[in-house]
Amino acid sequence: MISDNTNTHGLWAATAPAAPPCPALDSDEDCDVAVVGAGYTGMSAALHLAEAGKNVRVLDSHEPGWGCSGRNGGQINPGWKLDLDEIARHYGDAWKDRAIGVAKEACGTVFELIDRHKIDCQAVRSGYVQGGVGKRGLRQLQQRCELWQSVGKDARLLNARESADLLGTEAYDACMQHPDGGNLQPLSYARGLTLAAQSAGTLVHGNSAAISIEPMGQDWRVRTTNGTLTARHVVIGTNGYTDNLWPGLKKAVVPVASVLTATEPLSDNLRESILPALHSVSETIRIQVYYRLDNEGRFVIGGAGPVWQAAEQGSTAACRAMAERYFPALKGVKWIYDWAGYPAMTWDKAPKLMQLAPGVLAGMGYNGRGIAMATMMGKQLAREITGEGADLPVTALYQTPFHALHKFGIFATVTKGRVMDRFD
Numbered sequence: 001m002i003s004d005n006t007n008t009h010g011l012w013a014a015t016a017p018a019a020p021p022c023p024a025l026d027s028d029e030d031c032d033v034a035v036v037g038a039g040y041t042g043m044s045a046a047l048h049l050a051e052a053g054k055n056v057r058v059l060d061s062h063e064p065g066w067g068c069s070g071r072n073g074g075q076i077n078p079g080w081k082l083d084l085d086e087i088a089r090h091y092g093d094a095w096k097d098r099a100i101g102v103a104k105e106a107c108g109t110v111f112e113l114i115d116r117h118k119i120d121c122q123a124v125r126s127g128y129v130q131g132g133v134g135k136r137g138l139r140q141l142q143q144r145c146e147l148w149q150s151v152g153k154d155a156r157l158l159n160a161r162e163s164a165d166l167l168g169t170e171a172y173d174a175c176m177q178h179p180d181g182g183n184l185q186p187l188s189y190a191r192g193l194t195l196a197a198q199s200a201g202t203l204v205h206g207n208s209a210a211i212s213i214e215p216m217g218q219d220w221r222v223r224t225t226n227g228t229l230t231a232r233h234v235v236i237g238t239n240g241y242t243d244n245l246w247p248g249l250k251k252a253v254v255p256v257a258s259v260l261t262a263t264e265p266l267s268d269n270l271r272e273s274i275l276p277a278l279h280s281v282s283e284t285i286r287i288q289v290y291y292r293l294d295n296e297g298r299f300v301i302g303g304a305g306p307v308w309q310a311a312e313q314g315s316t317a318a319c320r321a322m323a324e325r326y327f328p329a330l331k332g333v334k335w336i337y338d339w340a341g342y343p344a345m346t347w348d349k350a351p352k353l354m355q356l357a358p359g360v361l362a363g364m365g366y367n368g369r370g371i372a373m374a375t376m377m378g379k380q381l382a383r384e385i386t387g388e389g390a391d392l393p394v395t396a397l398y399q400t401p402f403h404a405l406h407k408f409g410i411f412a413t414v415t416k417g418r419v420m421d422r423f424d
């Protein structure tokens, strides 16, 4: 059971509905698809596959939502870390339209699943706001709005006054207001996806770490301490918590610690002036914070975590100070929860859909945008297995250059980013 006193799931463990029962695997079973990892990637893949008539089992070393999917900021962000023109360049003529379609439709996929399966996760469709600071921020937001408008999304650029009226902070010189996205309770969403997959016939096993994957003729045998799954297809959705299960897979992504903190519920007065329309906000700043309110009016803010310690040991003091700088009325409000986790970054900022061997697929690397994109990746993995074909190219195992030095890389990026942000 996820505990709320270990700095792992904080506010979300305290306010989510109970975890669905997921008994450990303790026998040898056959299925069509064995899924490793019960976050959004794994559970969305399982749900889409079960709906397509596949016999699916899911293994998680802990329980559904234990990884990033039960810890994140709950911001449903449209788009990727790459802008739409960068996506086009990254995938080239053969794939660019489909890849942009994936980025464009990812938020809608989340809300469609929530509606169809009546997932109880405090979903709010308030859209998404990105705050810009200085000339660089303004330039980025102008371009971003134009790119979104070119694919039919009514993204609007707000000036400083309009931004302050919308958000209740004077922090920004401009904002992009995007019609898609919003926010949700992330652990509730992970558990809701699990319930939906279980209702569609999927068997989900908690406390069942996959410890090896071996070929068995045309099939694969996934072994846990007390049982095995033999399946034609294996899906790996372990993201920032990827271990040594598949040789080299750990090097596909770079886990980067992120910390979050939340207040007590704000008074009605404060709620009228702080994010009155319940927007999710992130920033153009390189080392940014991201924030929102939950459905009881708690202010939730996250930012960069520690580099050399475990994420859960990181301090949230800088996030709290930033919150009080942006919204001085928060001074004196009690901060109750701290928690943290490891989103997975990729070297080229693109998510990875990989075929590790015939029948073994992996999806990961959402660069902090995984509510929408991991859900969408699960759908793409399912499409690949059912023969419909994914809308992203399936590549071989991706390897991050200089992976062994990744902590030094994070340290250098954060330090340089902080210095450059001061000049913007």
Ligand SMILES: Cc1cc2nc3c(=O)[nH]c(=O)nc-3n(C[C@H](O)[C@H](O)[C@H](O)COP(=O)(O)OP(=O)(O)OC[C@H]3O[C@@H](n4cnc5c(N)ncnc54)[C@H](O)[C@@H]3O)c2cc1C
Pocket: 036, 037, 038, 039, 040, 041, 042, 059, 060, 061, 062, 063, 064, 065, 066, 067, 068, 069, 070, 071, 072, 073, 074, 075, 076, 077, 208, 209, 210, 211, 237, 238, 239, 240, 241, 242, 243, 245, 258, 259, 260, 290, 302, 339, 340, 341, 342, 343, 344, 363, 364, 366, 367, 368, 369, 370, 371, 372, 373, 374
């Ligand atoms: C602090 C934080 C804030 C974030 N904020 C946002 C946000 O506001 N908006 C947004 O869109 N994204 C955000 N993200 C990113 C988002 O949460 C992730 O991209 C997304 O949840 C990834 O889902 P996943 O299913 O791929 O991986 P995860 O949810 O991490 O799931 C991986 C699962 O694999 C399991 N596992 C690992 N190895 C094994 C094994 N050998 N056998 C069995 N199971 C195994 C783990 O137990 C885990 O449950 C944030 C992440 C963090 C940590």
